[in-house]
Amino acid sequence: MSDEADAANAAPSLDQARRQIERYGLSADPQSVLVAVRLMAAGARLGQASEVHFARFGLSTGRYRLLVDLEDHQGEKSPSQLAASLGVSRATVTGLVDGLERDGLVARRASAEDGRGAVVVLTARGAQRLRDMAAEHFARLQALVSGLTPDERGVFLDLLARITQGIGALTAETP
Amino acid sequence: MSDEADAANAAPSLDQARRQIERYGLSADPQSVLVAVRLMAAGARLGQASEVHFARFGLSTGRYRLLVDLEDHQGEKSPSQLAASLGVSRATVTGLVDGLERDGLVARRASAEDGRGAVVVLTARGAQRLRDMAAEHFARLQALVSGLTPDERGVFLDLLARITQGIGALTAETP
DNA sequence: GAGAAGTGATTAGGGAGCTAACTATTTGGG
DNA sequence: CCCAAATAGTTAGCTCCCTAATCACTTCTC
Structure with a gap:
């Protein structure tokens, strides 16, 4: 694994979030910011991995x-x-x-x-x-979330749904 | 809200996942597949919202x-x-x-x-x-995850990190 | 110390998504 | 009944990111 791969895997840290917020003397909650930033990073990485996955079958x-x-x-x-x-x-x-x-x-x-x-x-x-492609496709999707127990998957779905509702906050007219 | 916006907001359902799996007589766990698909959908939506957000400041x-x-x-x-x-x-x-x-x-x-x-x-x-842009930026990020309590945010970070580790399963050589 | 191999940056070209503008057809109001 | 407005699809042109190829410099080896 090269530096590049390491860095891509390295998730942003709580300290980075804290430092950024403090630099401007703001009062935002670092943990909230971290959740947002990590989710964005995970989404981007998953999207790219998804393209690699489908490219195997001549698709996107x-x-x-x-x-x-x-x-x-x-x-x-x-x-x-x-x-x-x-x-x-x-x-x-x-x-x-x-x-x-x-x-x-x-x-x-x-x-x-x-x-x-x-x-x-x-x-x-x-x-x-x-x-x-069905068998391989579903097997890989399943492997993706195999680090979670069934209960945890349920919790994750709930939390993700509630964050998803907040996406509007990014695009809304008034901050 | 038009049909289009509704559809974009409509998350994939557990029934859809189940139907897809059954169509090919596979034994994959529908809930696992649902988690994977929902996370991908959320990531894509968040990515687009993020571009809209940064475009306000002349950035991407x-x-x-x-x-x-x-x-x-x-x-x-x-x-x-x-x-x-x-x-x-x-x-x-x-x-x-x-x-x-x-x-x-x-x-x-x-x-x-x-x-x-x-x-x-x-x-x-x-x-x-x-x-x-700092004040508005962090305020919006915070609003994004305001649907979760601090405890829930901690749980979410943990679960997300464990799924992120599984991303390799999508791109790995051997299924 | 000179040629080969490696590394930094850029360029060229491709795919996915977007908006805006255009064409063709349908629908609906006067 | 006919012309205006709405709707379906496509096209053109943009951004983001990618890989592969190229150019310029460095470093390693003999």
């Missing part, structure tokens, strides 16, 4: 999520619906579908009801890809 | 982290050191410094000891920018 996180969403809806959904359920913009869906279509995992069809609309269809090849 | 998450890291080292550090401590590639540091230099928050100097090396220096303007 976004592409995989789109395929699964499609499979959960009988293999058919409009780009707008996909954008809504994935929580990304329609433009992003266009890009993801472009890539998946190029690989033959998905196909585009014109909508029967709406002349403006389109339908994205999961191909046999796309369904097969999901089948091929 | 990466640029802010670089400035803080610099400030923590007497305002001077080489690009390689920055890459290591931020956990990003040297190429990324080049890009971040390009942007910060354009805004006058940072300057590049040649290294005295090593003819190949460079030193990134925090300018007065960069230090001022950090000072200007």
Whole structure:
């Protein structure tokens, strides 16, 4: 393991948070700041690891999520619906579908009801890809959280949900 | 709130996880999978919110982290050191410094000891920018986790650290 | 001490996401 | 009934981060 990997693994410390707060004579709670910063760091690292994971199957996180969403809806959904359920913009869906279509995992069809609309269809090849990767995928996800007992996982879900509600505080108009 | 915003806020459910696992006749634990998926979703949402937050001050998450890291080292550090401590590639540091230099928050100097090396220096303007945003920044971070009691924050830090150790399971060679 | 190997920084190019602007179609109000 | 407003999808152009390749300098080895 190189310095670089070590540093990437090194989580920010409570002392760093304290020092930063004191530098400006503020009264923020260092532990609260640490939780926020650690969660951000963990999210970023997990996101990158996720891309590495999916790249093994010729996918990305976004592409995989789109395929699964499609499979959960009988293999058919409009780009707008996909954008809504994935929580990304329609433009992003266009890009993801472009890539998946190029690989033959998905196909585009014109909508029967709406002349403006389109339908994205999961191909046999796309369904097969999901089948091929399922065992390894879920095994790795399970390994990710294997450091926690079932009870602890329940607690974690609860706490995470409550922090998630606070995300609005970062983007809200008034501090 | 539109459908889109609702969907973005809607966390993946335990039933979705269960359905996915059963579809392939696997034996993975749905709750474990749910924890992994929720954490990824939360990380992605937090990352985006973070960009919105820092954009208010003319920065991005990466640029802010670089400035803080610099400030923590007497305002001077080489690009390689920055890459290591931020956990990003040297190429990324080049890009971040390009942007910060354009805004006058940072300057590049040649290294005295090593003819190949460079030193990134925090300018007065960069230090001022950090000072200007500190109060609001920390207040928002604190608000982010205000849904948790101090005890719960401690528990969360512990659980998060243990999951973070499991991230390697996603990228490891052998499943 | 000169060539080979290693290291620091940058450049080039790619993927994922975004917003804004554009096209085509549908819907709805006068 | 027809024109204006809304909606579906795409395109263009931006940022962030990545890897791989390149250039310049240092260090190590013989």
